[in-house]
Amino acid sequence: MATLAxxxxxxxxxxxxxxxxxxxDGPVLVACSGGADSLALAAATAFVAPRLGRTAGLVTVDHGLQAGSAERADAVADWAGRYGFTPVEAVRVEVTGPxxxxxxxxxxxxxxxxxxARRHTAAALLTGHTRDDQAETVLLALARGAGPRGLAAMPVRRDLDGVPLLRPLLDVSREQTQAACAVLGLRPWADPHNTDPSYARARVRADVLPALVRALGPAVVDSLARTxxxxxADTLVLDELAATALADIRxxxxxxxxxxxxALAPAVRSRVLHAWARELGAPAAALSHRHVAALDALVxxxxxxxxxxxxxGLRVVRRDGRLVVEDR
Known part of the structure; x- marks a missing residue:
């Protein structure tokens, strides 16, 4: 019997x-760009899901940012259909925004x-982020001066607008996904954006993380991911304490x-203020540490x-011993 690689x-x-x-009992959908990480994930999901009584589907997204992107998305979808995935979709998106x-x-x-995922009542979406991606995310968060939430990087599981998003490969290395593709005879696509120095992540991938590995040894990648x-885990507990505190104050x-x-500990109070600001309608993507610090200064x-x-467009003031939203 052949030994599994x-x-x-x-x-x-x-x-x-x-x-x-x-x-x-819905299908699980793999988000697949055709790169080594998502291709290895897709192949594994096609093998595992039916053995757990699941249907495996695949979605590939064409961002329209490169010449030939539509043809590449169609090629990934064609491969997925031949590999046994159902449903299979290639989706074109328009990339605009801040x-x-x-x-x-x-x-x-x-x-x-x-x-x-909603259209197919999917049980979950799967993405191919690896341990190397996680280490890169931690380094980028450090460079931004992010707090514990940012340094916690990518969770294994999160709710994405009501759809479970799973990242099964966060303990798997990029080297392993590339080796798996080679063993299985899969031909990954190399995204040129991953080596474009105009992108911060590409610079971390090409220069910063390899420099750390040379200086501190290969275990540094796992150490960053473990951090x-x-x-x-710590952030989850603090978030739960903050949710309870906000409910009590409200x-x-x-x-x-x-x-x-x-009366709250600073770490809990900052989370209470952040959560309250979001409840008021402050967009999460635009709400920064500076805003929360200004709210904290009112206290x-x-x-x-x-x-x-x-x-x-929200204005928060301190009035009569309370933080309140000022009428616009």
Whole structure:
């Protein structure tokens, strides 16, 4: 009996763990660009899902940012159909919006993936982010001066507008996905954006992370990913404490009590203020540390300052011992 290649086995085990116990009977949809990571994930899902009583589908997104992108998306969809996936969709999106092309493309991609998942009543969406991607995300968060939430990087599972998004390969290396493709005879597509130095992630991938590996050894990649896992666990607890605190404070009436906010630990209070600002309608993508710090100053460094202006045209003031939204 032929021995299963270790990279293929590792990826199948990771996918099985992610899919085991998944509720509902809808298909699982793999988001596949045709690169080594998502292609290895797709092949593993096609093997594992039927053995768990699941249908495996595939979605490929054409961002329209490169010549030949439509043909490439069609080629991925054609491969998926021949590989046994159903449903299979190639979706074209328009990349527009704030935050630069990377952020705009990501937002457009996830909107399209959610739309397809809802249409097929999918049990989950799967993406091929690897341990290397996680390490890169941690480094980018460090460079931005992000707090624990940013350093927690990508969660294994998150809710994406009501659709479960799973990342089964966060403990699998990019080297393993490339090796699995080679063993299975799959021919991945190399996205030129991944090596374009105009993108910050591409620079981290090509220069920063390899420099750390040379200086500190290959274990640094796993250490960075492990740091993300540990911070994610801590952040979850703090978020739960903040949700409870916000509910308690809200019981007192409209706005938030300054006295109650002052009694909270700083890490919990900042999360309460962030969550409250989002509830008021401040867009999450535009709400920054600077806004939350200004709200916190109304509580802890009150000197009669004026309103704090939040994204979305919101104005928060301190009045009669409470933080309230000022009428526009």
């Amino acid at each position: 270790p990279p293929v086995a590792a990826i199948r085990v990771a996918v099985r763990q992610a899919l085991s116990g998944l509720p509902g 935050g630069g092309p990377e952020a705009a493309a990501r937002q457009a991609r996830y909107r399209a993936l959610v739309e397809v 993300a896992r540990q911070l994610a 019981d007192a009436g409209d706005g938030l009590s300054v006295t109650a906010l002052t 802890t460094a009150w000197r009669g300052q004026g309103a704090v202006h939040l994204p979305g």
